Amino acid sequence: MAFLTRLTCLVAALTSSAQDGSSLWGTLRAPTLPKWISSGSYQSSITIPWGSRTAGNSNPYTQGPFTQITRRYDFNISRGMIAPDGYEKSVLLVNGQFPGPLIEANWGDYIEVTVHNNIVDGPPEGTAIHWHGFLQTRTPWEDGTPGVSQCPIAPSKSFTYKFRAELYGSSWYHSHYSAQYSGGLFGPIVVYGPTNVKYDVDLGPIMVNDWWHEDYFTTVKKVMAPGFQGRVFSDNNLINGRMNFDCSTVDAGDTAKCTNNAGLSKFKFRSGKAHRLRFVNTGSEGVERISIDNHIMTVIANDFVEIKPYDTKVVTIGVGQRVDVVVQANGDPKSAYWLRSNLTSCSTAKQPFALAAIYYDKAGEEVAPTSTPWDVPDPGTCANDDLAITEPYYPIPLPNASWTQNMDIGVYRNASGNLLWTFGGVSARVDYNDPTLLQVNNNDFQFDPEMNVINYGSNSSIRFIINNPTPSPHPMHAHGVNMYILSTGPGNYSGAPVVRSTNPMRRDVQMVQPFGHLVVQIDAVNPGIWAFHCHIAWHASAGFFSQMVFLPDQIRKYKIPASAAQTCNDWDAFTRQVAPDQIDSGL
Numbered sequence: 001m002a003f004l005t006r007l008t009c010l011v012a013a014l015t016s017s018a019q020d021g022s023s024l025w026g027t028l029r030a031p032t033l034p035k036w037i038s039s040g041s042y043q044s045s046i047t048i049p050w051g052s053r054t055a056g057n058s059n060p061y062t063q064g065p066f067t068q069i070t071r072r073y074d075f076n077i078s079r080g081m082i083a084p085d086g087y088e089k090s091v092l093l094v095n096g097q098f099p100g101p102l103i104e105a106n107w108g109d110y111i112e113v114t115v116h117n118n119i120v121d122g123p124p125e126g127t128a129i130h131w132h133g134f135l136q137t138r139t140p141w142e143d144g145t146p147g148v149s150q151c152p153i154a155p156s157k158s159f160t161y162k163f164r165a166e167l168y169g170s171s172w173y174h175s176h177y178s179a180q181y182s183g184g185l186f187g188p189i190v191v192y193g194p195t196n197v198k199y200d201v202d203l204g205p206i207m208v209n210d211w212w213h214e215d216y217f218t219t220v221k222k223v224m225a226p227g228f229q230g231r232v233f234s235d236n237n238l239i240n241g242r243m244n245f246d247c248s249t250v251d252a253g254d255t256a257k258c259t260n261n262a263g264l265s266k267f268k269f270r271s272g273k274a275h276r277l278r279f280v281n282t283g284s285e286g287v288e289r290i291s292i293d294n295h296i297m298t299v300i301a302n303d304f305v306e307i308k309p310y311d312t313k314v315v316t317i318g319v320g321q322r323v324d325v326v327v328q329a330n331g332d333p334k335s336a337y338w339l340r341s342n343l344t345s346c347s348t349a350k351q352p353f354a355l356a357a358i359y360y361d362k363a364g365e366e367v368a369p370t371s372t373p374w375d376v377p378d379p380g381t382c383a384n385d386d387l388a389i390t391e392p393y394y395p396i397p398l399p400n401a402s403w404t405q406n407m408d409i410g411v412y413r414n415a416s417g418n419l420l421w422t423f424g425g426v427s428a429r430v431d432y433n434d435p436t437l438l439q440v441n442n443n444d445f446q447f448d449p450e451m452n453v454i455n456y457g458s459n460s461s462i463r464f465i466i467n468n469p470t471p472s473p474h475p476m477h478a479h480g481v482n483m484y485i486l487s488t489g490p491g492n493y494s495g496a497p498v499v500r501s502t503n504p505m506r507r508d509v510q511m512v513q514p515f516g517h518l519v520v521q522i523d524a525v526n527p528g529i530w531a532f533h534c535h536i537a538w539h540a541s542a543g544f545f546s547q548m549v550f551l552p553d554q555i556r557k558y559k560i561p562a563s564a565a566q567t568c569n570d571w572d573a574f575t576r577q578v579a580p581d582q583i584d585s586g587l
């Protein structure tokens, strides 16, 4: 394709810092990762932090270690100007970096992150960071969902999150305040643990995301404007925060902001070795199909769940999902190959193709690969891989449900002409000043209908039947749990049997296809308020969000740290001076 060949230049025209601040993601200076962290204060006769636990012999939910080690991080959130694909724009950075720095821990460690909100002008904004996929067992106030688990962190204030790495594998953190993460506020997390497939080299996180040239709040304003037609098109697609862009396509007034051939991400393969790659879709809307020319990938984990390995040429990931693969470097040691990530036909993208170069040991580094793509056409279903082939490595049978809840998806135009999404019949909006968790902890169960709260009382396990009679696919994400994925496919649910009730797939995000259905089940074992929402940033902004209350009697008994209530004192003080422009759901 002629237009694609214009984007393959590997002699970067921008410095790495003009592209992504001080981030090293996608450069050959990014370190490979260890099998576990051996430094720190961990002293023991056993060298492996998780001892004799394996992916097969230990229930990841109940038998993880308690290492008593805390991994500490300091995050300074600020605005900045960078050009990840050559187009200079205002973004939100973590410690001056896009994507943000790696959080790493061993299975069973605690992670502690002090977040300083330095978004003090341009205009000032609150923030809150969500640790995607973490169970937060008995720590629901650390979940980072503003209006649900805390008030936003006010500008120039700080909040320290502390939670346990209960599961192991690959994930990410992102702002959950409005669509801030679409403006760059995200980064990767790796929790080292046992593995079901051996590998030699861990290449670390490979984040793929659609990218908008306008700043995130401009897009939110379009999405929330009366008369909005339902589609906003991304400008580009990034791999680890980098891609080239064809500046001849920008408006004449913007050419000064745009540099051709900004620079692509680069990775190194060691000949003959097995490499682990941790793909994360950190995007706002698009489903990505990822492949490596001439190489087969062995899928070993989906989200935080190790699965029975299977081979594929292409992996498909919706927003929020992760896929870990092992790739044998059995190509030509003097060659380079393209890593490709294509936004699927289900996505609204002006330029859907992302490229990165993988160099073998003996390859010259500024030469563009000449490899050709696998011919595996996009099936156009927007679906994840068949549940029949994604089977958890550690088997857990499906428990009986104590309740079945219908949560249909809908979209409508309200009397002001705003296009709003509904989930279970309600279009949601949260009150930043009054988080649900603190409300329930105060024994107040009077929920404003627009909070879209369902109280599941003492239910043990809840089955959700989700029909999607809308033309959009949706990556459905539940906080604080792994869902059992029971059934998915086209049309409304009509009672099809559960896929493998002896060991259904488990994960924290699952795609529901356009005019399709999804049936999931969630064990309500962790007292808290847990968000259940679509991970498309623009859909969540337009109300596609709900809250599940699990075990309220125990939520009332929690002694929530005073720092959570302090976020509300600080936020109240801030909002008395500056009225924040909450034009969306807040999430």
Ligand SMILES: *[C@@H]1O[C@H](CO)[C@@H](O)[C@H](O)[C@H]1NC(C)=O
Pocket (backbone or CB within 6 Å): 076, 077, 078, 096, 116, 118
């Ligand atoms: C945070 O970043 C901003 C902008 O780069 C800088 O001015 C400020 O000094 C930093 N604060 C801390 C605590 O590092």
Ligand SMILES: *[C@@H]1O[C@H](CO)[C@@H](O)[C@H](O)[C@H]1NC(C)=O
Pocket (backbone or CB within 6 Å): 001, 004, 289, 290, 291, 314, 340, 341, 342, 353, 373, 374, 375, 376, 377, 378
């Ligand atoms: C990605 O896009 C390229 C360019 O159109 C195409 O050749 C390739 O087959 C696509 N790969 C996948 C997995 O869809």
Ligand SMILES: *[C@@H]1O[C@H](CO)[C@@H](O)[C@H](O)[C@H]1NC(C)=O
Pocket (backbone or CB within 6 Å): 399, 400
């Ligand atoms: C689930 O329900 C079935 C039918 O009511 C019952 O036979 C079975 O024992 C139950 N299983 C569990 C684990 O409670």
Ligand SMILES: *[C@@H]1O[C@H](CO)[C@@H](O)[C@H](O)[C@H]1NC(C)=O
Pocket (backbone or CB within 6 Å): 224, 414, 415, 416, 417, 418, 420, 583
């Ligand atoms: C329609 O939705 C928008 C966005 O939530 C809201 O601001 C507006 O008040 C709503 N209009 C009506 C008539 O409810």
Ligand SMILES: *[C@@H]1O[C@H](CO)[C@@H](O)[C@H](O)[C@H]1NC(C)=O
Pocket (backbone or CB within 6 Å): 402, 403, 454, 455, 456, 457, 458, 459
């Ligand atoms: C289960 O949840 C439903 C829906 O909120 C509720 O009506 C029911 O009382 C709950 N059951 C128990 C045992 O708490």
Ligand SMILES: *[C@@H]1O[C@H](CO)[C@@H](O)[C@H](O)[C@H]1NC(C)=O
Pocket (backbone or CB within 6 Å): 408, 467, 469, 492
């Ligand atoms: C599917 O269910 C929804 C309600 O959940 C309904 O509006 C729609 O008409 C149904 N579609 C079909 C094809 O039956």
Ligand SMILES: [Cu+2]
Pocket (backbone or CB within 6 Å): 130, 132, 320, 477, 535
């Ligand atoms: Cu999330």
